[in-house]
Amino acid sequence: MKPRYSVFSLARNAMNYHKDWERAWRSPAPKKEYDAVIVGAGGHGLATAYYLAKNHKMTNIAVVEKGWLGGGNTGRNTTIIRSNYLQDPSIAIYELARSLYEDLSQELNYNVMFSPRGVLMLCQTQHEFRAFQRTAHANRLAGLDCRMVTPQEVKEIVPIINDDPNCRYPILGAYYQPRGGTGRHDAVAWGYARGADAMGVDIIQNCEVTGIQREGSQAAGLETTRGVIRTRKIGVVTAGHVSTIMDMAGVRMPIESQCLQALVSEPIKPVIDCVVMANTVHGYMSQSDKGELVIGGGTDPYNNYSQRGSFPALEHTVAALVETFPIISRLRMLRMWGGIVDMTGDRSPIISRTPVEGLYVNCGWGTGGFKAIPGSGWVFADTIANDRPHPIAEPFGLNRFEEGRLIDESVAAAVAH
Protein backbone atom coordinates (compact mmCIF):
# COMPACT_ATOMS: atom_id res chain seq x y z
CA MET A 1 0.00 0.00 0.00
CA LYS A 2 1.29 3.42 -0.91
CA PRO A 3 1.54 6.09 1.78
CA ARG A 4 -1.45 8.41 1.57
CA TYR A 5 -1.07 12.02 0.59
CA SER A 6 -2.21 14.28 3.42
CA VAL A 7 -1.31 17.50 5.15
CA PHE A 8 0.79 15.41 7.57
CA SER A 9 2.76 13.70 4.79
CA LEU A 10 3.31 17.13 3.26
CA ALA A 11 4.67 18.49 6.55
CA ARG A 12 6.82 15.39 7.12
CA ASN A 13 8.34 15.62 3.64
CA ALA A 14 8.88 19.35 4.00
CA MET A 15 11.14 18.54 7.00
CA ASN A 16 13.23 16.31 4.71
CA TYR A 17 13.46 18.91 1.93
CA HIS A 18 11.05 16.79 -0.14
CA LYS A 19 13.73 14.19 -0.81
CA ASP A 20 11.70 11.16 0.30
CA TRP A 21 8.55 11.34 -1.84
CA GLU A 22 7.82 7.97 -3.37
CA ARG A 23 7.30 7.68 -7.12
CA ALA A 24 3.58 7.92 -7.87
CA TRP A 25 3.72 4.82 -10.09
CA ARG A 26 6.23 2.15 -11.09
CA SER A 27 7.76 1.67 -14.56
CA PRO A 28 7.51 -2.11 -14.88
CA ALA A 29 8.74 -4.21 -17.80
CA PRO A 30 5.84 -5.87 -19.62
CA LYS A 31 4.96 -9.40 -18.49
CA LYS A 32 4.43 -12.17 -21.05
CA GLU A 33 0.73 -12.41 -20.36
CA TYR A 34 -2.09 -10.40 -18.77
CA ASP A 35 -5.80 -10.98 -18.12
CA ALA A 36 -6.52 -7.74 -20.00
CA VAL A 37 -4.51 -4.99 -21.68
CA ILE A 38 -5.69 -1.42 -22.23
CA VAL A 39 -4.10 0.37 -25.19
CA GLY A 40 -3.63 4.06 -24.47
CA ALA A 41 -2.75 5.63 -21.11
CA GLY A 42 -4.86 8.75 -21.37
CA GLY A 43 -7.58 9.63 -18.90
CA HIS A 44 -10.11 7.18 -20.34
CA GLY A 45 -7.63 4.30 -20.53
CA LEU A 46 -6.28 4.83 -17.01
CA ALA A 47 -9.79 5.25 -15.58
CA THR A 48 -10.77 1.98 -17.27
CA ALA A 49 -7.78 0.21 -15.71
CA TYR A 50 -8.54 1.74 -12.31
CA TYR A 51 -12.17 0.59 -12.30
CA LEU A 52 -11.25 -2.84 -13.71
CA ALA A 53 -8.99 -3.28 -10.67
CA LYS A 54 -11.27 -1.60 -8.15
CA ASN A 55 -14.79 -2.65 -9.17
CA HIS A 56 -14.03 -5.94 -10.91
CA LYS A 57 -10.94 -7.15 -9.02
CA MET A 58 -8.98 -7.62 -12.24
CA THR A 59 -5.48 -6.65 -11.12
CA ASN A 60 -3.38 -8.76 -13.51
CA ILE A 61 -3.81 -6.13 -16.21
CA ALA A 62 -1.64 -3.60 -18.03
CA VAL A 63 -1.98 -0.26 -19.76
CA VAL A 64 0.37 0.24 -22.72
CA GLU A 65 1.15 3.71 -24.02
CA LYS A 66 3.29 4.70 -26.99
CA GLY A 67 4.36 8.03 -25.45
CA TRP A 68 3.98 9.17 -21.86
CA LEU A 69 0.80 8.85 -19.83
CA GLY A 70 -1.63 11.74 -20.17
CA GLY A 71 0.41 13.20 -23.04
CA GLY A 72 -2.34 13.13 -25.65
CA ASN A 73 -5.73 14.80 -25.52
CA THR A 74 -5.91 14.40 -21.71
CA GLY A 75 -3.20 17.04 -21.45
CA ARG A 76 -4.49 19.15 -24.34
CA ASN A 77 -8.11 19.96 -23.55
CA THR A 78 -9.73 22.99 -21.94
CA THR A 79 -10.78 20.97 -18.81
CA ILE A 80 -14.49 21.78 -19.00
CA ILE A 81 -16.81 19.44 -17.09
CA ARG A 82 -20.56 19.54 -17.78
CA SER A 83 -23.36 17.12 -18.58
CA ASN A 84 -26.02 19.23 -20.28
CA TYR A 85 -26.63 17.11 -23.36
CA LEU A 86 -30.03 16.70 -24.99
CA GLN A 87 -30.40 12.96 -25.58
CA ASP A 88 -31.09 10.58 -22.68
CA PRO A 89 -28.15 8.22 -23.35
CA SER A 90 -25.75 11.18 -23.42
CA ILE A 91 -27.18 12.68 -20.24
CA ALA A 92 -26.81 9.32 -18.48
CA ILE A 93 -23.12 8.85 -19.21
CA TYR A 94 -21.98 12.47 -18.89
CA GLU A 95 -23.91 12.94 -15.64
CA LEU A 96 -22.41 9.71 -14.25
CA ALA A 97 -19.00 11.17 -15.07
CA ARG A 98 -19.77 14.57 -13.60
CA SER A 99 -21.09 13.08 -10.38
CA LEU A 100 -18.00 10.84 -10.09
CA TYR A 101 -15.83 13.96 -10.50
CA GLU A 102 -17.44 15.45 -7.38
CA ASP A 103 -15.59 13.15 -4.97
CA LEU A 104 -12.80 11.98 -7.27
CA SER A 105 -10.10 13.73 -5.24
CA GLN A 106 -11.16 11.79 -2.12
CA GLU A 107 -11.59 8.56 -4.08
CA LEU A 108 -8.10 8.77 -5.61
CA ASN A 109 -6.40 10.53 -2.67
CA TYR A 110 -5.14 12.89 -5.35
CA ASN A 111 -6.27 16.48 -5.80
CA VAL A 112 -7.91 16.71 -9.23
CA MET A 113 -8.98 20.27 -8.42
CA PHE A 114 -12.58 19.73 -9.53
CA SER A 115 -14.09 23.18 -9.39
CA PRO A 116 -17.88 23.29 -9.91
CA ARG A 117 -17.78 26.96 -10.81
CA GLY A 118 -20.75 26.79 -13.18
CA VAL A 119 -21.06 26.53 -16.94
CA LEU A 120 -22.89 29.30 -18.76
CA MET A 121 -23.93 28.67 -22.36
CA LEU A 122 -24.92 31.89 -24.09
CA CYS A 123 -27.96 32.22 -26.32
CA GLN A 124 -27.14 34.71 -29.07
CA THR A 125 -29.92 34.04 -31.55
CA GLN A 126 -33.64 33.35 -31.09
CA HIS A 127 -33.10 29.89 -32.48
CA GLU A 128 -30.31 29.14 -30.03
CA PHE A 129 -32.43 30.47 -27.15
CA ARG A 130 -35.27 28.06 -28.00
CA ALA A 131 -32.85 25.17 -28.52
CA PHE A 132 -31.36 25.74 -25.07
CA GLN A 133 -34.82 26.03 -23.51
CA ARG A 134 -35.55 22.61 -24.97
CA THR A 135 -32.26 21.27 -23.59
CA ALA A 136 -33.03 22.77 -20.18
CA HIS A 137 -36.44 21.07 -20.11
CA ALA A 138 -34.92 17.75 -21.18
CA ASN A 139 -32.18 18.07 -18.57
CA ARG A 140 -34.60 18.89 -15.75
CA LEU A 141 -36.77 15.91 -16.70
CA ALA A 142 -33.61 13.79 -16.38
CA GLY A 143 -32.94 15.25 -12.93
CA LEU A 144 -30.09 17.56 -13.89
CA ASP A 145 -29.66 20.76 -11.94
CA CYS A 146 -29.90 23.58 -14.50
CA ARG A 147 -31.87 26.68 -15.38
CA MET A 148 -32.26 29.41 -17.97
CA VAL A 149 -31.01 32.83 -16.92
CA THR A 150 -31.88 36.31 -18.19
CA PRO A 151 -29.44 38.74 -19.84
CA GLN A 152 -29.32 40.74 -16.59
CA GLU A 153 -28.30 37.63 -14.63
CA VAL A 154 -25.69 36.80 -17.27
CA LYS A 155 -24.16 40.24 -16.73
CA GLU A 156 -24.17 39.65 -12.94
CA ILE A 157 -22.49 36.25 -13.29
CA VAL A 158 -19.96 37.47 -15.89
CA PRO A 159 -19.47 41.23 -15.53
CA ILE A 160 -16.91 41.39 -18.36
CA ILE A 161 -19.39 40.21 -20.97
CA ASN A 162 -20.46 42.50 -23.81
CA ASP A 163 -24.16 43.25 -23.10
CA ASP A 164 -24.65 45.71 -25.93
CA PRO A 165 -28.14 44.87 -27.29
CA ASN A 166 -27.20 46.31 -30.68
CA CYS A 167 -24.19 44.09 -31.41
CA ARG A 168 -24.33 41.47 -34.16
CA TYR A 169 -25.08 38.61 -31.72
CA PRO A 170 -26.62 40.12 -28.57
CA ILE A 171 -26.97 38.05 -25.39
CA LEU A 172 -30.63 36.98 -25.23
CA GLY A 173 -30.18 34.78 -22.18
CA ALA A 174 -28.20 31.72 -21.23
CA TYR A 175 -28.39 28.14 -20.13
CA TYR A 176 -26.74 27.70 -16.73
CA GLN A 177 -25.48 24.45 -15.19
CA PRO A 178 -24.14 25.53 -11.78
CA ARG A 179 -22.64 22.10 -11.00
CA GLY A 180 -20.47 22.07 -14.11
CA GLY A 181 -17.01 23.55 -14.04
CA THR A 182 -13.40 22.65 -14.59
CA GLY A 183 -10.79 20.22 -13.28
CA ARG A 184 -7.04 19.75 -13.40
CA HIS A 185 -6.63 17.56 -16.50
CA ASP A 186 -3.12 16.21 -15.77
CA ALA A 187 -4.07 15.39 -12.18
CA VAL A 188 -6.98 13.25 -13.39
CA ALA A 189 -4.58 11.10 -15.44
CA TRP A 190 -1.94 11.05 -12.68
CA GLY A 191 -4.49 10.27 -9.96
CA TYR A 192 -5.98 7.34 -11.87
CA ALA A 193 -2.47 6.12 -12.77
CA ARG A 194 -1.34 6.21 -9.14
CA GLY A 195 -4.53 4.53 -7.95
CA ALA A 196 -4.36 1.78 -10.57
CA ASP A 197 -0.65 1.21 -9.97
CA ALA A 198 -1.26 0.84 -6.23
CA MET A 199 -3.68 -2.02 -6.98
CA GLY A 200 -1.05 -3.80 -9.11
CA VAL A 201 -1.85 -2.56 -12.61
CA ASP A 202 1.27 -2.32 -14.80
CA ILE A 203 1.46 1.00 -16.65
CA ILE A 204 3.95 0.53 -19.48
CA GLN A 205 4.99 3.77 -21.17
CA ASN A 206 7.07 4.12 -24.37
CA CYS A 207 5.50 0.92 -25.63
CA GLU A 208 3.84 1.29 -29.03
CA VAL A 209 1.40 -1.30 -30.33
CA THR A 210 2.44 -2.52 -33.79
CA GLY A 211 0.01 -5.38 -34.31
CA ILE A 212 -2.98 -7.25 -32.87
CA GLN A 213 -2.78 -11.05 -32.84
CA ARG A 214 -5.86 -13.18 -33.37
CA GLU A 215 -6.74 -16.84 -33.04
CA GLY A 216 -9.65 -17.16 -35.43
CA SER A 217 -12.17 -14.55 -34.34
CA GLN A 218 -10.66 -14.26 -30.82
CA ALA A 219 -8.11 -11.58 -29.87
CA ALA A 220 -4.97 -13.32 -28.63
CA GLY A 221 -2.33 -10.71 -27.99
CA LEU A 222 -0.55 -7.50 -28.85
CA GLU A 223 2.69 -7.00 -30.75
CA THR A 224 4.50 -4.03 -29.28
CA THR A 225 7.85 -2.31 -29.54
CA ARG A 226 8.68 -4.03 -26.22
CA GLY A 227 7.76 -7.54 -27.32
CA VAL A 228 4.64 -9.65 -27.64
CA ILE A 229 2.08 -9.45 -24.82
CA ARG A 230 -0.43 -12.27 -24.72
CA THR A 231 -3.96 -11.44 -23.57
CA ARG A 232 -7.50 -12.40 -24.47
CA LYS A 233 -9.07 -9.05 -23.57
CA ILE A 234 -7.89 -5.88 -25.29
CA GLY A 235 -9.44 -2.46 -24.69
CA VAL A 236 -8.49 0.11 -27.32
CA VAL A 237 -8.74 3.68 -25.99
CA THR A 238 -6.54 5.67 -28.37
CA ALA A 239 -8.76 8.60 -29.40
CA GLY A 240 -7.41 10.16 -32.62
CA HIS A 241 -5.31 7.11 -33.43
CA VAL A 242 -8.09 4.56 -32.97
CA SER A 243 -8.54 3.91 -36.71
CA THR A 244 -4.86 2.96 -37.01
CA ILE A 245 -4.99 0.49 -34.10
CA MET A 246 -8.34 -1.05 -35.09
CA ASP A 247 -7.06 -1.47 -38.67
CA MET A 248 -4.48 -3.89 -37.21
CA ALA A 249 -7.39 -6.15 -36.21
CA GLY A 250 -9.23 -5.61 -39.49
CA VAL A 251 -12.02 -3.53 -37.94
CA ARG A 252 -12.96 -0.42 -39.90
CA MET A 253 -14.15 2.54 -37.84
CA PRO A 254 -16.71 5.34 -38.40
CA ILE A 255 -14.10 7.87 -37.28
CA GLU A 256 -12.26 10.82 -38.78
CA SER A 257 -9.28 12.33 -36.95
CA GLN A 258 -9.12 16.10 -36.88
CA CYS A 259 -7.15 18.72 -35.02
CA LEU A 260 -8.77 20.72 -32.22
CA GLN A 261 -6.77 23.64 -30.88
CA ALA A 262 -6.71 25.51 -27.60
CA LEU A 263 -4.72 28.44 -26.31
CA VAL A 264 -4.05 30.35 -23.11
CA SER A 265 -3.42 34.02 -22.52
CA GLU A 266 -0.88 35.64 -20.25
CA PRO A 267 -2.00 35.40 -16.59
CA ILE A 268 -4.17 38.24 -15.31
CA LYS A 269 -6.13 38.92 -12.11
CA PRO A 270 -9.44 37.04 -11.71
CA VAL A 271 -12.02 38.37 -14.18
CA ILE A 272 -14.29 35.41 -14.82
CA ASP A 273 -15.30 32.77 -12.29
CA CYS A 274 -17.30 30.38 -14.46
CA VAL A 275 -17.02 28.70 -17.84
CA VAL A 276 -18.64 30.64 -20.68
CA MET A 277 -19.49 28.95 -23.96
CA ALA A 278 -20.62 31.02 -26.93
CA ASN A 279 -21.63 28.46 -29.51
CA THR A 280 -23.12 30.77 -32.14
CA VAL A 281 -19.88 32.70 -32.54
CA HIS A 282 -17.93 29.56 -31.68
CA GLY A 283 -15.63 29.98 -28.73
CA TYR A 284 -15.43 29.13 -25.05
CA MET A 285 -13.40 30.52 -22.22
CA SER A 286 -12.60 30.06 -18.55
CA GLN A 287 -9.86 31.30 -16.25
CA SER A 288 -7.35 28.92 -14.71
CA ASP A 289 -6.17 29.18 -11.11
CA LYS A 290 -2.91 30.60 -12.48
CA GLY A 291 -4.90 33.45 -14.02
CA GLU A 292 -4.54 32.43 -17.65
CA LEU A 293 -7.63 32.63 -19.80
CA VAL A 294 -8.14 29.16 -21.29
CA ILE A 295 -9.68 29.42 -24.75
CA GLY A 296 -11.01 26.83 -27.15
CA GLY A 297 -13.03 26.75 -30.34
CA GLY A 298 -13.87 24.38 -33.18
CA THR A 299 -11.90 21.77 -35.07
CA ASP A 300 -10.12 22.21 -38.36
CA PRO A 301 -12.39 20.95 -41.14
CA TYR A 302 -10.01 18.33 -42.56
CA ASN A 303 -8.20 15.20 -41.34
CA ASN A 304 -4.99 15.83 -39.47
CA TYR A 305 -2.59 13.71 -37.42
CA SER A 306 0.07 16.39 -36.89
CA GLN A 307 -1.13 17.86 -33.53
CA ARG A 308 -0.72 21.28 -35.15
CA GLY A 309 -3.85 23.09 -36.24
CA SER A 310 -4.47 25.77 -38.82
CA PHE A 311 -4.27 29.47 -38.09
CA PRO A 312 -7.69 30.45 -39.55
CA ALA A 313 -9.43 28.23 -36.94
CA LEU A 314 -7.60 30.01 -34.11
CA GLU A 315 -8.26 33.44 -35.58
CA HIS A 316 -11.96 32.62 -35.83
CA THR A 317 -12.09 31.54 -32.17
CA VAL A 318 -10.23 34.57 -30.88
CA ALA A 319 -12.30 36.96 -33.00
CA ALA A 320 -15.49 35.48 -31.56
CA LEU A 321 -14.29 35.85 -27.98
CA VAL A 322 -13.01 39.40 -28.46
CA GLU A 323 -16.51 40.31 -29.64
CA THR A 324 -18.03 38.59 -26.58
CA PHE A 325 -15.46 39.89 -24.05
CA PRO A 326 -14.08 43.20 -25.41
CA ILE A 327 -11.62 43.59 -22.50
CA ILE A 328 -9.49 40.68 -23.69
CA SER A 329 -8.66 42.34 -27.02
CA ARG A 330 -5.23 43.58 -25.88
CA LEU A 331 -4.19 40.36 -24.09
CA ARG A 332 -1.23 38.48 -25.42
CA MET A 333 -1.55 34.76 -25.98
CA LEU A 334 1.11 32.63 -24.32
CA ARG A 335 0.72 29.13 -25.69
CA MET A 336 -1.31 27.33 -28.32
CA TRP A 337 -1.46 23.64 -29.09
CA GLY A 338 -3.51 21.04 -30.89
CA GLY A 339 -4.88 17.59 -30.11
CA ILE A 340 -6.10 14.95 -32.55
CA VAL A 341 -9.75 14.27 -31.84
CA ASP A 342 -11.77 11.29 -33.09
CA MET A 343 -15.00 12.49 -34.69
CA THR A 344 -17.94 10.15 -35.31
CA GLY A 345 -20.79 10.84 -37.71
CA ASP A 346 -23.33 11.58 -34.96
CA ARG A 347 -20.75 13.25 -32.68
CA SER A 348 -21.45 10.71 -29.93
CA PRO A 349 -18.85 8.32 -28.51
CA ILE A 350 -18.40 4.62 -29.18
CA ILE A 351 -18.13 2.22 -26.21
CA SER A 352 -18.47 -1.17 -27.72
CA ARG A 353 -17.56 -4.77 -28.29
CA THR A 354 -16.29 -5.43 -31.82
CA PRO A 355 -16.60 -8.24 -34.38
CA VAL A 356 -13.35 -9.61 -32.89
CA GLU A 357 -14.03 -11.52 -29.65
CA GLY A 358 -12.19 -10.01 -26.71
CA LEU A 359 -11.48 -6.74 -28.53
CA TYR A 360 -13.27 -3.73 -27.08
CA VAL A 361 -13.18 -0.12 -28.20
CA ASN A 362 -13.82 3.16 -26.41
CA CYS A 363 -13.44 6.16 -28.72
CA GLY A 364 -15.26 8.87 -30.62
CA TRP A 365 -15.32 11.35 -27.74
CA GLY A 366 -14.36 13.98 -30.29
CA THR A 367 -14.12 17.46 -28.87
CA GLY A 368 -15.61 16.61 -25.45
CA GLY A 369 -13.86 13.66 -23.85
CA PHE A 370 -12.29 15.12 -20.73
CA LYS A 371 -15.60 15.69 -18.96
CA ALA A 372 -16.52 12.03 -19.46
CA ILE A 373 -13.37 10.34 -18.15
CA PRO A 374 -14.68 8.81 -14.89
CA GLY A 375 -18.00 7.68 -16.37
CA SER A 376 -16.38 6.33 -19.53
CA GLY A 377 -13.83 4.34 -17.51
CA TRP A 378 -16.55 3.05 -15.19
CA VAL A 379 -18.84 1.64 -17.91
CA PHE A 380 -16.01 0.49 -20.19
CA ALA A 381 -14.39 -1.48 -17.35
CA ASP A 382 -17.75 -3.13 -16.68
CA THR A 383 -18.16 -3.90 -20.40
CA ILE A 384 -14.71 -5.52 -20.59
CA ALA A 385 -15.00 -7.46 -17.33
CA ASN A 386 -18.41 -8.95 -18.13
CA ASP A 387 -18.10 -9.17 -21.92
CA ARG A 388 -21.44 -7.44 -22.43
CA PRO A 389 -22.29 -3.76 -22.71
CA HIS A 390 -22.94 -1.90 -19.46
CA PRO A 391 -26.55 -0.57 -19.60
CA ILE A 392 -25.28 3.01 -19.90
CA ALA A 393 -22.78 1.99 -22.62
CA GLU A 394 -25.29 -0.06 -24.60
CA PRO A 395 -26.71 2.78 -26.75
CA PHE A 396 -23.14 3.71 -27.72
CA GLY A 397 -22.40 0.41 -29.51
CA LEU A 398 -20.77 0.24 -32.94
CA ASN A 399 -23.90 -1.44 -34.29
CA ARG A 400 -25.89 1.81 -34.01
CA PHE A 401 -24.38 2.99 -37.31
CA GLU A 402 -25.72 -0.08 -39.09
CA GLU A 403 -29.11 0.04 -37.40
CA GLY A 404 -29.56 3.77 -37.96
CA ARG A 405 -30.03 4.20 -34.19
CA LEU A 406 -27.89 7.33 -33.94
CA ILE A 407 -27.48 9.43 -30.80
CA ASP A 408 -27.64 12.64 -32.69
CA GLU A 409 -25.82 15.18 -30.58
CA SER A 410 -24.24 17.00 -33.51
CA VAL A 411 -27.33 19.07 -34.13
CA ALA A 412 -29.14 18.41 -30.87
CA ALA A 413 -26.79 19.17 -28.05
CA ALA A 414 -25.28 22.20 -26.52
CA VAL A 415 -21.96 21.22 -28.00
CA ALA A 416 -19.52 23.52 -29.68
CA HIS A 417 -18.88 21.54 -32.84
Add this chain to the structure above:
Amino acid sequence: MLVVKCPVCGAEGDETDFHAGGQAHVRRPATCDPAHVTDAEQRDYLFIRINPRGLHFERWRCDRGCGKWFHAARDTVTMEFKAFYGITELPPMDVIAQAKGQWAEYFAKRLGAERSRETGA
Protein backbone atom coordinates in the same frame (compact mmCIF):
# COMPACT_ATOMS: atom_id res chain seq x y z
CA MET B 1 -2.25 27.11 -43.36
CA LEU B 2 -2.85 24.96 -46.40
CA VAL B 3 -2.38 26.35 -49.90
CA VAL B 4 -4.88 24.75 -52.27
CA LYS B 5 -4.99 24.87 -56.05
CA CYS B 6 -8.17 24.22 -58.01
CA PRO B 7 -7.52 21.90 -60.97
CA VAL B 8 -10.64 23.21 -62.74
CA CYS B 9 -10.12 27.00 -62.88
CA GLY B 10 -6.52 27.10 -61.71
CA ALA B 11 -7.26 29.43 -58.77
CA GLU B 12 -4.78 29.15 -55.91
CA GLY B 13 -5.51 30.29 -52.38
CA ASP B 14 -5.37 29.38 -48.73
CA GLU B 15 -7.75 26.93 -47.09
CA THR B 16 -10.32 29.62 -46.26
CA ASP B 17 -10.94 30.13 -49.99
CA PHE B 18 -11.88 26.45 -50.29
CA HIS B 19 -14.22 24.04 -48.52
CA ALA B 20 -12.95 20.69 -47.25
CA GLY B 21 -15.48 18.03 -48.20
CA GLY B 22 -14.22 14.88 -46.51
CA GLN B 23 -13.10 11.55 -47.88
CA ALA B 24 -12.94 11.13 -51.66
CA HIS B 25 -14.23 8.26 -53.81
CA VAL B 26 -17.16 7.32 -51.55
CA ARG B 27 -19.81 5.63 -53.67
CA ARG B 28 -23.49 5.72 -52.79
CA PRO B 29 -24.64 2.12 -53.07
CA ALA B 30 -28.24 3.08 -53.87
CA THR B 31 -27.04 4.87 -57.03
CA CYS B 32 -25.55 1.65 -58.40
CA ASP B 33 -28.18 -0.85 -57.23
CA PRO B 34 -31.12 0.71 -55.36
CA ALA B 35 -33.00 -2.57 -54.92
CA HIS B 36 -30.25 -4.39 -53.05
CA VAL B 37 -28.66 -2.10 -50.48
CA THR B 38 -27.79 -3.86 -47.24
CA ASP B 39 -27.66 -2.07 -43.88
CA ALA B 40 -23.92 -2.70 -43.78
CA GLU B 41 -23.38 -1.08 -47.18
CA GLN B 42 -25.43 1.93 -46.18
CA ARG B 43 -23.42 2.20 -42.93
CA ASP B 44 -20.16 2.05 -44.86
CA TYR B 45 -21.37 4.75 -47.24
CA LEU B 46 -22.63 7.10 -44.54
CA PHE B 47 -20.21 6.58 -41.65
CA ILE B 48 -17.22 4.28 -42.17
CA ARG B 49 -14.23 6.34 -43.24
CA ILE B 50 -10.71 5.59 -44.33
CA ASN B 51 -8.78 7.59 -41.75
CA PRO B 52 -5.11 7.09 -42.59
CA ARG B 53 -2.09 8.49 -40.82
CA GLY B 54 -0.28 9.52 -44.01
CA LEU B 55 -1.47 9.79 -47.61
CA HIS B 56 -5.21 10.53 -47.84
CA PHE B 57 -7.60 11.33 -50.68
CA GLU B 58 -10.23 14.03 -50.20
CA ARG B 59 -12.86 16.19 -51.86
CA TRP B 60 -12.51 19.97 -51.86
CA ARG B 61 -14.66 22.73 -53.31
CA CYS B 62 -13.39 25.88 -54.97
CA ASP B 63 -15.62 28.16 -52.85
CA ARG B 64 -14.44 31.57 -53.95
CA GLY B 65 -13.39 30.61 -57.47
CA CYS B 66 -15.32 28.49 -59.94
CA GLY B 67 -17.43 26.72 -57.28
CA LYS B 68 -16.59 23.27 -58.61
CA TRP B 69 -15.85 20.20 -56.50
CA PHE B 70 -12.52 18.48 -57.11
CA HIS B 71 -10.22 15.88 -55.57
CA ALA B 72 -6.94 16.23 -53.73
CA ALA B 73 -4.30 13.84 -52.39
CA ARG B 74 -2.79 15.07 -49.11
CA ASP B 75 -0.56 13.68 -46.38
CA THR B 76 -2.34 13.95 -43.00
CA VAL B 77 0.94 14.14 -41.06
CA THR B 78 3.04 16.55 -43.15
CA MET B 79 -0.08 18.37 -44.50
CA GLU B 80 1.56 18.38 -47.94
CA PHE B 81 -0.67 18.17 -51.03
CA LYS B 82 0.55 15.51 -53.48
CA ALA B 83 -1.92 16.13 -56.30
CA PHE B 84 -5.12 17.93 -57.32
CA TYR B 85 -7.32 16.16 -59.84
CA GLY B 86 -10.81 16.30 -61.29
CA ILE B 87 -13.96 15.08 -59.53
CA THR B 88 -14.48 12.23 -62.01
CA GLU B 89 -10.81 11.26 -62.17
CA LEU B 90 -8.48 8.95 -60.32
CA PRO B 91 -5.25 10.34 -58.84
CA PRO B 92 -2.06 10.29 -60.95
CA MET B 93 -0.52 6.81 -61.06
CA ASP B 94 2.63 7.86 -59.16
CA VAL B 95 0.43 9.06 -56.26
CA ILE B 96 -1.68 5.89 -56.33
CA ALA B 97 1.58 3.95 -56.04
CA GLN B 98 2.30 5.72 -52.72
CA ALA B 99 -1.09 4.79 -51.20
CA LYS B 100 -0.99 2.35 -48.30
CA GLY B 101 -3.42 0.13 -46.41
CA GLN B 102 -7.11 0.61 -47.16
CA TRP B 103 -6.44 3.18 -49.90
CA ALA B 104 -4.03 0.80 -51.68
CA GLU B 105 -6.70 -1.93 -51.50
CA TYR B 106 -9.33 0.47 -52.83
CA PHE B 107 -7.27 1.60 -55.84
CA ALA B 108 -6.17 -1.97 -56.66
CA LYS B 109 -9.83 -3.01 -56.77
CA ARG B 110 -10.92 0.06 -58.73
CA LEU B 111 -8.13 -0.21 -61.30
CA GLY B 112 -8.77 -3.95 -61.63
CA ALA B 113 -12.47 -3.30 -62.30
CA GLU B 114 -11.70 -0.67 -64.93
CA ARG B 115 -9.17 -2.91 -66.63
CA SER B 116 -11.62 -5.80 -66.86
CA ARG B 117 -14.34 -3.43 -68.16
CA GLU B 118 -12.00 -2.23 -70.90
CA THR B 119 -10.96 -5.74 -71.91
CA GLY B 120 -14.61 -6.87 -71.74
CA ALA B 121 -15.63 -4.06 -74.11
